[in-house]
Amino acid sequence: MHQAEFINLYEKANKKSYRELYSEGDPTKWGNVKYKGIITNQYAGQDLIHDFFVKPIMKRFAKKTDLVISDFGGGDGTLLFMLQNQISKNFNLYLESIDLNKKFVSPFGPTQELQGLIKFIYKDILWTHKPSYADVICNRYVLQYFNKENQKKVIDNIHHSLKEEGLALLVWPCSIKSPKIYNKIFAEIVSLIVEQDSNEVMQHKYFASLNEIKSYMNNTGFTKIKKIGNEAQALLSVKSWGDRFDFSAESYQGIEELYEIYSKKHPELFTELGGELCLKTDIVGLSGERK
Numbered sequence: 385m386h387q388a389e390f391i392n393l394y395e396k397a398n399k400k401s402y403r404e405l406y407s408e409g410d411p412t413k414w415g416n417v418k419y420k421g422i423i424t425n426q427y428a429g430q431d432l433i434h435d436f437f438v439k440p441i442m443k444r445f446a447k448k449t450d451l452v453i454s455d456f457g458g459g460d461g462t463l464l465f466m467l468q469n470q471i472s473k474n475f476n477l478y479l480e481s482i483d484l485n486k487k488f489v490s491p492f493g494p495t496q497e498l499q500g501l502i503k504f505i506y507k508d509i510l511w512t513h514k515p516s517y518a519d520v521i522c523n524r525y526v527l528q529y530f531n532k533e534n535q536k537k538v539i540d541n542i543h544h545s546l547k548e549e550g551l552a553l554l555v556w557p558c559s560i561k562s563p564k565i566y567n568k569i570f571a572e573i574v575s576l577i578v579e580q581d582s583n584e585v586m587q588h589k590y591f592a593s594l595n596e597i598k599s600y601m602n603n604t605g606f607t608k609i610k611k612i613g614n615e616a617q618a619l620l621s622v623k624s625w626g627d628r629f630d631f632s633a634e635s636y637q638g639i640e641e642l643y644e645i646y647s648k649k650h651p652e653l654f655t656e657l658g659g660e661l662c663l664k665t666d667i668v669g670l671s672g673e674r675k
């Protein structure tokens with residue numbers, strides 16, 4: 385399905401427009417990702433969903449007909465909605481999305497139509513959920529909201545909720561080449577925004593490297609840990625921060641100054657998109673199976 389078609393369907397089901405799905409190439413919007421040389425949307429990019437989620441699920445469960453898929457930190461259900469679109473021909477699906485943000489739970493969030501497809505559960509993924517019930521657990525763009533200790537806990541909880549040989553699909557942002565400085569720049573940007581916006585941005589804690597998450601998965605008892613997807617980079621311009629979060633002109637200027645300083649000191653972390661200077665964020669993913 386073409387992305388525009390998907391967004392249309394999604395918005396109909398959700399009865400609201402979702403502006404974060406519209407970045408696709410517009411450098412002033414939040415959510416641009418460069419994937420396989422093309423600028424797409426970090427939430428709705430079809431190729432991205434296919435390579436990081438659909439492909440590993442199809443490969444692992446080629447012979448199965450029923451699948452329980454749970455999305456830990458699933459937000460408003462975009463990923464599951466999209467997944468079911470791509471794989472519902474192949475499986476009978478039970479889909480659930482777990483999130484601690486009340487706005488994604490009835491009566492504030494999803495429509496009846498969306499709830500007919502996905503069960504929305506209001507819960508903190510730091511608490512253990514049901515044991516051994518899911519064939520697949522997805523966790524996309526969520527790990528960065530936790531510190532190292534809690535990232536281990538979330539991974540442990542995912543392991544606990546998977547059936548034997550169930551599949552975990554973890555996708556998160558980080559910087560492959562300059563992890564320390566990336567964490568520092570991000571923290572400085574967040575500190576400029578924090579007091580003026582919702583709690584959400586405050587929760588960004590730590591962007592873990594591939595090796596760190598791999599080792600947490602190993603220690604938790606995952607096997608067959610593999611990299612999923614191809615190289616992907618989110619591109620964050622100063623204007624895109626302004627598009628996503630509400631903050632003062634003063635903070636905006638502060639972010640501009642940060643970009644100017646750090647792009648000179650660490651040019652490897654920056655690139656240009658449509659004339660806008662962007663901070664580069666690698667999007668990486670790992671799959672693993674419960675023993």
Ligand SMILES: C[S@@+](CC[C@H](N)C(=O)[O-])C[C@H]1O[C@@H](n2cnc3c(N)ncnc32)[C@H](O)[C@@H]1O
Pocket residue numbers: 427456457458459460462463482483484485507508509510523524525526529
């Ligand atoms: C950037 S959004 C990603 C949403 C979704 N995974 C996707 O890829 O479309 C991060 C989500 O993680 C959720 N989240 C953060 N901390 C959480 C926690 N402790 N328990 C459950 N959900 C959490 C937020 O509420 C938000 O919906």
